[in-house]
Amino acid sequence: MASELIYRGGHEAHPPTSGGAGYTPKPEKRLLWLSRPLRYLLREQRLLFVLVGMALASLLFILAPSSSSSYGSYSSAIASELALRSAMDHHHHYQRSAVEAASRGFVGGKVPLGIKRKGLRIVVTGGAGFVGSHLVDQLIARGDSVIVVDNFFTGRKENVMHHFGNPNFELIRHDVVEPLLLEVDQIYHLACPASPVHYKFNPVKTIISFFFSFLVDFVFLCVFLVVKLATFPLCFGLHKTNVVGTLNMLGLAKRVGARFLLTSTSEVYGDPLQHPQVETYWGNVNPIGVRSCYDEGKRTAETLTMDYHRGAQIEVRIARIFNTYGPRMCIDDGRVVSNFVAQALRKEPLTVYGDGKQTRSFQYVSDLVEGLMRLMDGEHIGPFNLGNPGEFTMLELAKVVQETIDPNAKIEFRANTADDPHKRKPDITKAKEMLGWEPKIPLRQGLPLMVNDFRKRIFGDHSDSNPSTTTTSKSTGSGSS
Ligand code: NAD
Ligand code: UDP
Numbered sequence: 332m333a334s335e336l337i338y339r340g341g342h343e344a345h346p347p348t349s350g351g352a353g354y355t356p357k358p359e360k361r362l363l364w365l366s367r368p369l370r371y372l373l374r375e376q377r378l379l380f381v382l383v384g385m386a387l388a389s390l391l392f393i394l395a396p397s398s399s400s401s402y403g404s405y406s407s408a409i410a411s412e413l414a415l416r417s418a419m420d421h422h423h424h425y426q427r428s429a430v431e432a433a434s435r436g437f438v439g440g441k442v443p444l445g446i447k448r449k450g451l452r453i454v455v456t457g458g459a460g461f462v463g464s465h466l467v468d469q470l471i472a473r474g475d476s477v478i479v480v481d482n483f484f485t486g487r488k489e490n491v492m493h494h495f496g497n498p499n500f501e502l503i504r505h506d507v508v509e510p511l512l513l514e515v516d517q518i519y520h521l522a523c524p525a526s527p528v529h530y531k532f533n534p535v536k537t538i539i540s541f542f543f544s545f546l547v548d549f550v551f552l553c554v555f556l557v558v559k560l561a562t563f564p565l566c567f568g569l570h571k572t573n574v575v576g577t578l579n580m581l582g583l584a585k586r587v588g589a590r591f592l593l594t595s596t597s598e599v600y601g602d603p604l605q606h607p608q609v610e611t612y613w614g615n616v617n618p619i620g621v622r623s624c625y626d627e628g629k630r631t632a633e634t635l636t637m638d639y640h641r642g643a644q645i646e647v648r649i650a651r652i653f654n655t656y657g658p659r660m661c662i663d664d665g666r667v668v669s670n671f672v673a674q675a676l677r678k679e680p681l682t683v684y685g686d687g688k689q690t691r692s693f694q695y696v697s698d699l700v701e702g703l704m705r706l707m708d709g710e711h712i713g714p715f716n717l718g719n720p721g722e723f724t725m726l727e728l729a730k731v732v733q734e735t736i737d738p739n740a741k742i743e744f745r746a747n748t749a750d751d752p753h754k755r756k757p758d759i760t761k762a763k764e765m766l767g768w769e770p771k772i773p774l775r776q777g778l779p780l781m782v783n784d785f786r787k788r789i790f791g792d793h794s795d796s797n798p799s800t801t802t803t804s805k806s807t808g809s810g811s812s
Contacts, residue, residue: 450474450499452514454589456507456580457521459486461660462594462652465696466519466703467491471499478513482506485524490659507576514587517707520580521594523572523628525666573628574635581639584647592648592707593636595714597755598626599651607722607756610651610714620750633714640712648706653718653757657696657777658784668693671729672778672785675736685747687726690754694719695777698770705766718757719770728774735778 453470457463458479463486470477476499479491483504494500505511507522577593584591600608601616616626633649640647656668663673671681694717702717723731726742733740762768 448474450476451516452476452478453517453519454478454480454513454515454583455519455521456480456576457486457523457594458519459483459488459490459502460521460525461486461490461657462525462655462696462699463519463521464490464659465657466521466700467494467500469700469704471497475499477501478503478515480505480507480511481522485661485664487659507579508571510579511583512586513583515583515589518580518584518589518591519594519703519707520577520591522576522580523594523625524569525596525625569624570628573625573632577632577635581635581645584645585639585643590646590648590707591636591639592650592703593632594703595629595633595649595651596625597651597653597716597718597757598622598752599630599633600752600755601626602750602752603755606754607720607758608716609758610716610761617750621748622750647712649712649714650703650706650717651714651757652699653694653716653755654691655694655696655699655718657781659696660781660785662785662788667691667725667728668778668781669785671732672736672782673789675732675740676782676785676789678737678740680741680743681729681732682743682745683725683729684745685725685751687729687742687744688724689747689751690722690724690756691728692718692720692722692756693728693774693777694770695772695774695780698772702762702766702768702770705768706762709766711765715762715766716757716759717762717768718759719773720756720759721773722754722756723774731774731778735775736782 450473453475455463455467455470455477458467458477459481463479463481467477467479471494477494478501480503488502491500491502495502503511507520581591583589597608599616600612600614603612604615605612614630616630617623618627620626636647636649639645654666654668656666660666660669662669673679674681698719699717702715706713706715706717729740729742759769
């Protein structure tokens with residue numbers, strides 16, 4: 332552009348001489364070119380506006396908060412970090428550039444004005460499930476292109492169909508037990524049935540998903556499977572998903588240089604002897620129990636993830652997720668929050684297993700999604716506990732459900748299932764310090780949001796009323812009947 336202007340100026344400075352004898356040379360055009368915009372600026376007071384604008388922009392930039400707890404500003408921080416990365420435009424420089432960006436102070440929330448974040452290509456396995464679909468919503472909202480890979484074992488198209496037609500969204504019906512090749516920057520690996528009812532349904536499929544890997548993994552797996560198969564022939568499904576499925580996704584990460592995040596679980600701590608559970612605790616898992624297809628499957632998945640990191644330099648992240656609830660949970664998946672909410676809405680007794688004194692800590696799904704994204708985009712591998720430290724006995728939870736939905740709901744005690752952990756509560760110090768993350772939504776605030784969704788799905792009530800209002804009126808209604 333500049334050269335074009337200079338050329339034009341030069342051209343005007345040497346006009347054709349066909350003007351005749353009366354021709355008087357015009358004043359020097361080069362100077363005119365310089366002075367004309369200047370004179371215009373001064374005359375119209377444009378210079379003043381330009382200077383004031385520049386001063387305001389600088390002030391804004393300097394005063395922008397250097398850190399914030401809100402995810403909005405966090406997203407902006409990631410945006411600036413990723414924009415820097417896009418300039419380098421190479422997978423293998425991701426971590427380095429992220430760390431560099433962090434050290435330059437961008438991660439804290441300052442966004443250089445005018446820099447637009449380049450969207451990432453992200454695959455979410457299990458993206459049609461409960462947690463996955465909420466994660467997909469957030470990734471799409473921040474401008475990424477998302478490919479959901481799901482076999483719909485426990486997931487539903489309805490959870491993601493609001494993205495159909497969006498060019499940034501793709502849905503592939505695929506079982507992660509089979510290999511898959513996709514060009515992506517990040518892989519969130521969630522595919523795995525998470526409720527005891529579902530994972531006990533086909534346990535072996537849950538764990539085998541790690542089959543194709545290094546020789547050492549293969550040998551380990553054979554021994555592992557022989558033990559498992561001899562003991563629990565019905566466990567094939569869950570094992571397959573956790574072992575072979577995770578191996579396939581790690582293989583994909585290795586081939587395309589993508590960053591890989593595993594959604595592990597608090598179940599890796601088994602029936603914990605340490606309370607609350609810290610990431611350094613190795614757990615107390617029954618390796619041959621009915622829950623072990625899930626617990627051991629996830630422990631193997633963690634092992635494979637770290638082996639791929641150490642052996643193949645894959646960038647990995649591990650999240651240990653504690654009990655999570657929210658809209659889009661499977662209504663009859665047997666998990667305690669979904670059971671109690673559905674039972675209270677249907678006017679059935681709340682089924683408390685055992686004496687109801689066992690504890691869990693319940694996290695609202697949006698808090699988890701924020702934690703997963705921070706983990707993926709940050710520079711720490713983990714494992715990180717992602718959960719809400721608010722601890723409840725099952726009887727206390729039943730009481731909260733009664734308060735929220737129906738004070739007259741009855742409680743019915745049932746025999747407990749085998750190997751049920753007696754207590755569970757995350758120590759989230761590490762996530763607080765290294766990811767700047769902590770949950771924001773307490774149970775009494777999150778539950779009404781889930782109740783609203785369940786009410787719509789159970790009774791087909793599509794009125795968009797305020798969750799708390801709906802809850803109150805429902806409670807009042809049942810109380811008076
Ligand atoms: P979910 O059952 O709702 O979602 C799992 C999704 O994975 C479903 O859409 C399912 O169809 C899909 N899937 C299962 N096997 C598959 C396979 N072989 N191939 C392709 N897709 C497959 O469960 P969720 O609660 O959303 O859990 C998501 C992840 O988080 C799981 O890995 C789970 O272990 C982990 N997690 C969840 C919780 C929780 O409380 N929700 C707690 C700890 C860990
Ligand atoms: N539970 C219960 N009633 C139910 C379902 C579950 O009392 O209808 C108990 C279960 O025994 C366990 C706790 O609730 O102690 C949490 O169970 P869930 O299956 O939700 O999660 P997990 O055991 O995997 O933490």
